[in-house]
Amino acid sequence: MAPAVKKLKVGILGCGAIGSRIAKSIYQELKDCCQLVGFYDCDPAKMTTLAKVLKKNNLKKRSLKELIHSCDLMVEAVNSAKTDEFIHKALSARRHVLAMSVGKLLDNSKLFATASKNRCQILIPSGAIAGLDALKAASLVHVERIILTSRKPINGFTQNDYLEKRKIYLSALTDETVLFDGSVKDAVKHFPQNINVAATLALASGMPQKIRVRIVTSPEYKINSHEIDIKGEFGHITTRAENVTCPDNPKTSWLAVLSAIQALKDFCSGARIGT
Numbered sequence: 001m002a003p004a005v006k007k008l009k010v011g012i013l014g015c016g017a018i019g020s021r022i023a024k025s026i027y028q029e030l031k032d033c034c035q036l037v038g039f040y041d042c043d044p045a046k047m048t049t050l051a052k053v054l055k056k057n058n059l060k061k062r063s064l065k066e067l068i069h070s071c072d073l074m075v076e077a078v079n080s081a082k083t084d085e086f087i088h089k090a091l092s093a094r095r096h097v098l099a100m101s102v103g104k105l106l107d108n109s110k111l112f113a114t115a116s117k118n119r120c121q122i123l124i125p126s127g128a129i130a131g132l133d134a135l136k137a138a139s140l141v142h143v144e145r146i147i148l149t150s151r152k153p154i155n156g157f158t159q160n161d162y163l164e165k166r167k168i169y170l171s172a173l174t175d176e177t178v179l180f181d182g183s184v185k186d187a188v189k190h191f192p193q194n195i196n197v198a199a200t201l202a203l204a205s206g207m208p209q210k211i212r213v214r215i216v217t218s219p220e221y222k223i224n225s226h227e228i229d230i231k232g233e234f235g236h237i238t239t240r241a242e243n244v245t246c247p248d249n250p251k252t253s254w255l256a257v258l259s260a261i262q263a264l265k266d267f268c269s270g271a272r273i274g275t
């Protein structure tokens with residue numbers, strides 16, 4: 001008889017759009033390699049909803065500590081000012097982390113140092129973009145420019161302090177409008193809910209200073225898209241991902257969630273194809 005495969009014990013921090021979708025995937029696409037051992041959210045109602053959907057009331061954890069203790073790998077899918085602290089706690093306890101809030105990893109060498117010291121991995125899914133594999137390879141030689149142009153419908157930018165301060169009123173826009181044109185650091189600061197892709201590009205290339213981020217909207221836009229233009233000694237690359245939203249949550253790109261599921265699959269199999 002073949003020996004039983006040891007499944008990766010996965011704990012999920014954050015039972016919102018992404019955390020809940022990944023939890024469901026563990027019972028579907030990932031059932032052969034992963035076991036969901038628990039989930040935690042500071043909003044008890046979110047945990048209750050997920051527990052009902054999964055029919056697993058026993059997987060609700062009472063604290064982050066309890067969650068970390070139960071798993072081999074923690075999926076971080078929260079929207080908190082303390083996200084980097086949560087990731088650090090998991091790494092300090094020698095747990096691998098799949099990080100969705102990639103913006104929180106920028107300029108945070110402490111997290112990577114802790115991961116390295118404790119021999120655990122921080123998995124960063126490719127998210128809603130295409131071409132990270134080529135960008136990483138291209139980064140080995142001289143790169144002249146990296147331009148990310150993110151296009152999103154107007155309702156993706158509501159309640160944004162940066163736009164309010166600049167008196168950019170979304171309801172008054174009639175044409176395609178560039179809302180932001182600047183560095184990754186400023187993009188992440190002013191558009192934290194929208195710009196994990198810029199942070200992912202910065203980490204993959206190791207050259208945040210070379211990246212120009214453009215954020216564009218229009219009343220005509222119906223979907224999110226991300227275009228990447230890279231020029232350097234290797235040649236020229238352009239990629240464009242047009243993303244449909246997650247079937248069970250309209251505010252998240254489906255590809256971003258799928259990339260997290262695939263990253264878990266690769267981690268379990270030991271494969272790193274194209275990364």
Ligand SMILES: NC(=O)c1ccc[n+]([C@@H]2O[C@H](COP(=O)([O-])OP(=O)(O)OC[C@H]3O[C@@H](n4cnc5c(N)ncnc54)[C@H](O)[C@@H]3O)[C@@H](O)[C@H]2O)c1
Pocket residue numbers: 013014015016017018019040041042043046076077078079080082099100101102125126127128192193194196197252253256
């Ligand atoms: N890497 C990518 O491609 C990508 C794509 C989309 C979203 N994201 C990021 O992933 C994260 C999750 O996104 P989402 O769409 O699931 O968000 P969401 O708002 O649907 O869910 C976030 C959950 O975190 C919980 N939470 C907040 N603070 C917490 C705390 N202190 N402790 C425990 N739980 C807490 C909330 O209650 C909520 O249920 C966000 O940071 C988002 O920016 C990344």
